[in-house]
Amino acid sequence: xxxxxxxxxxxxxxxxxxxxxxxxxxxxxxxxxxxxxxxxxxxxxxxxxxxxxxxxxxxxxxxxxxxxxxxxxxxxxxxxxxxxxxxxxxxxxxxxxxxxxxxxxxxxxxxxxxxxxxxxxxxxxxxxxxxxxxxxxxxxxxxxxxxxxxxxxxxxxxxxxxxxxxxxxxxxxxxxxxxxxxxxxxxxxxxxxxxxxxxxxxxxxxxxxxxxxxxxxxxxxxxxxxxxxxxxxxxxxxxxxxxxxxxxxxxxxxxxxxxxxxxxxxxxxxxxxxxxxxxxxxxxxxxxxxxxxxxxxxxxxxxxxxxxxxxxxxxxxxxxxxxxxxxxxxxxxxxxxxxxxxxxxxxxxxxxxxxxxxxxxxxxxxxxxxxxxxxxxxxxxxxxxxxxxxxxxxxxxxxxxxxxxxxxxxxxxxxxxxxxxxxxxxxxxxxxxxxxxxxxxxxxxxxxxxxxxxxxxxxxxxxxxxxxxxxxxxxxxxxxxxxxxxxxxxxxxxxxxxxxxxxxxxxxxxxxxxxxxxxxxxxxxxxxxxxxxxxxxxxxxxxxxxxxxxxxxxxxxxxxxxxxxxxxxxxxxxxxxxxxxxxxxxxxxxxxxxxxxxxxxxxxxxxxxxxxxxxxxxxxx
Numbered sequence: 001x002x003x004x005x006x007x008x009x010x011x012x013x014x015x016x017x018x019x020x021x022x023x024x025x026x027x028x029x030x031x032x033x034x035x036x037x038x039x040x041x042x043x044x045x046x047x048x049x050x051x052x053x054x055x056x057x058x059x060x061x062x063x064x065x066x067x068x069x070x071x072x073x074x075x076x077x078x079x080x081x082x083x084x085x086x087x088x089x090x091x092x093x094x095x096x097x098x099x100x101x102x103x104x105x106x107x108x109x110x111x112x113x114x115x116x117x118x119x120x121x122x123x124x125x126x127x128x129x130x131x132x133x134x135x136x137x138x139x140x141x142x143x144x145x146x147x148x149x150x151x152x153x154x155x156x157x158x159x160x161x162x163x164x165x166x167x168x169x170x171x172x173x174x175x176x177x178x179x180x181x182x183x184x185x186x187x188x189x190x191x192x193x194x195x196x197x198x199x200x201x202x203x204x205x206x207x208x209x210x211x212x213x214x215x216x217x218x219x220x221x222x223x224x225x226x227x228x229x230x231x232x233x234x235x236x237x238x239x240x241x242x243x244x245x246x247x248x249x250x251x252x253x254x255x256x257x258x259x260x261x262x263x264x265x266x267x268x269x270x271x272x273x274x275x276x277x278x279x280x281x282x283x284x285x286x287x288x289x290x291x292x293x294x295x296x297x298x299x300x301x302x303x304x305x306x307x308x309x310x311x312x313x314x315x316x317x318x319x320x321x322x323x324x325x326x327x328x329x330x331x332x333x334x335x336x337x338x339x340x341x342x343x344x345x346x347x348x349x350x351x352x353x354x355x356x357x358x359x360x361x362x363x364x365x366x367x368x369x370x371x372x373x374x375x376x377x378x379x380x381x382x383x384x385x386x387x388x389x390x391x392x393x394x395x396x397x398x399x400x401x402x403x404x405x406x407x408x409x410x411x412x413x414x415x416x417x418x419x420x421x422x423x424x425x426x427x428x429x430x431x432x433x434x435x436x437x438x439x440x441x442x443x444x445x446x447x448x449x450x451x452x453x454x455x456x457x458x459x460x461x462x463x464x465x466x467x468x469x470x471x472x473x474x475x476x477x478x479x480x481x482x483x484x485x486x487x488x489x490x491x492x493x494x495x496x497x498x499x500x501x502x503x504x505x506x507x508x509x510x511x512x513x514x515x516x517x518x519x520x521x522x523x524x525x526x527x528x529x530x531x532x533x534x535x536x537x538x539x540x541x542x543x544x545x546x547x548x549x550x551x552x553x554x555x556x557x558x559x560x561x562x563x564x565x566x567x568x569x570x571x572x573x574x575x576x577x578x579x580x581x582x583x584x585x586x587x588x589x590x591x592x593x594x595x596x597x598x599x600x601x602x603x604x605x606x607x608x609x610x611x612x613x614x615x616x617x618x619x620x621x
Contacts, residue, residue: 035101047191049192051192070125107152116142181251182258186202190495206218222325230317232288236285243280254290268322270322444458452611455609472564475511491524494521497521507560
């Protein structure tokens with residue numbers, strides 16, 4: 001019988017490894033930027049074309065590589081950072097497994113130009129699908145210049161599943177922000193399709209946060225720092241007033257590496273439990289410095305998940321540090337035991353000679369005093385006077401049965417259960433059966449009598465459906481009603497938010513926004529949609545952008561749906577708002593003009609009809 005097990009060719013093995021390391025263009029950007037950081041670069045440039053599909057270029061002025069090192073760097077498990085297994089538990093660099101360049105070269109066309117500062121000539125290497133095509137000496141500046149072209153050119157199935165150009169670029173910006181944020185001492189720049197997206201000079205950690213996410217966040221950050229034998233914690237947490245429902249900027253870094261850790265995120269949020277609304281989030285930028293031997297960064301292919309020893313102890317340390325930081329800034333109530341400036345409290349003498357002169361205080365009172373005696377007697381006199389008038393015209397011989405006539409028995413017509421048909425989704429003709437006046441219950445539901453029973457309508461969800469249909473029509477017609485603002489409002493966005501806003505600017509304008517760019521990630525809102533009474537155009541715009549970032553939709557119709565739903569939720573009446581009968585009539589009438597009045601765009605129930613037969617069964621025949 002023939003053997004069936006065989007070794008895979010290196011090119012196939014590299015493509016399999018690339019499936020773990022190179023998931024999308026953003027993965028390539030992350031690996032190359034981290035390699036540049038490890039190379040000691042002080043300036044890193046990232047150039048992108050078509051969301052990373054056709055070109056990803058990373059240029060740095062780091063140490064560079066020799067001719068031999070440049071060739072070996074594309075082999076699997078080739079690394080300069082590990083000599084023995086023990087080195088895995090003492091890592092302080094970013095990349096270390098030696099798979100990144102081999103995996104990238106397996107699924108793309110790669111050109112590397114590199115030179116060490118002491119060498120006269122550099123080296124140029126061209127790889128395609130793990131195959132070496134060219135290698136030659138060239139004149140080049142010190143450092144490395146990687147060009148990654150036509151990602152997944154030899155794996156059409158992987159290339160087909162890439163998202164839209166805008167979605168892929170959003171992911172690139174996210175990885176760029178993470179690397180640039182923690183490496184604030186390095187100068188970074190990002191370009192996309194020959195447009196400058198971000199230019200970040202070398203700065204402090206706080207200044208880098210402001211450069212990436214806007215100067216407005218500066219007043220919302222509280223600095224924190226604690227040194228402990230187990231862990232060093234430093235960074236910034238948001239003040240309670242910075243809390244928001246979505247889009248909060250939350251970053252953890254461990255030994256200079258970005259990390260996702262929901263367990264520690266809960267530790268940060270725990271001190272805020274009693275001071276911000278439930279479900280809100282605050283921004284934080286926290287750097288943890290831990291002994292490398294106490295963590296394992298090799299549990300995930302992208303190294304964004306880290307395993308810690310003593311996680312429960314670290315959780316308590318992080319929560320205590322945040323709580324102490326908030327208390328120091330008077331963000332939460334606390335006890336201050338500092339005695340500076342406090343008056344001296346005399347110490348009581350408890351010696352025998354002192355206590356002999358102490359007598360217990362005596363209380364004197366009148367046991368016969370009753371403050372209610374005069375009041376109650378006067379009240380009885382007043383209340384008893386004129387009681388005869390209550391029974392004028394009543395026959396003295398009449399009994400109780402003559403005075404209080406019995407209530408006539410009321411019967412309700414009850415349909416047979418077999419004939420029941422609850423018109424939950426059948427809305428044709430219901431409007432014609434609606435009678436007035438309508439009733440509002442607890443500022444949340446509208447009760448509407450109809451021919452078949454009683455219709456219960458969720459007022460906020462009904463308004464969301466009405467507004468959603470309105471905004472979808474505006475997006476389709478590309479025409480929204482604009483109300484010019486007396487004074488334009490300025491809005492500062494993050495780099496990622498500005499990229500998203502630029503991609504949906506046409507849709508936002510269709511809703512009625514008039515927005516102009518002021519350069520960088522700053523915009524001016526000159527006009528806003530009509531009907532935003534009491535709402536901030538800035539907050540509304542940020543909410544739309546945040547919702548679009550979460551959805552990452554690519555199809556035009558999906559983008560329209562996401563924007564329309566986000567704006568409808570923001571503008572719709574809130575639970576508890578009192579409506580007049582005219583407003584309720586208008587809302588019900590507009591709702592039944594919709595093609596789908598029974599549910600919101602995200603599938604939540606709006607209408608329920610309590611039929612006559614259900615009422616009859618409840619009260620009995």
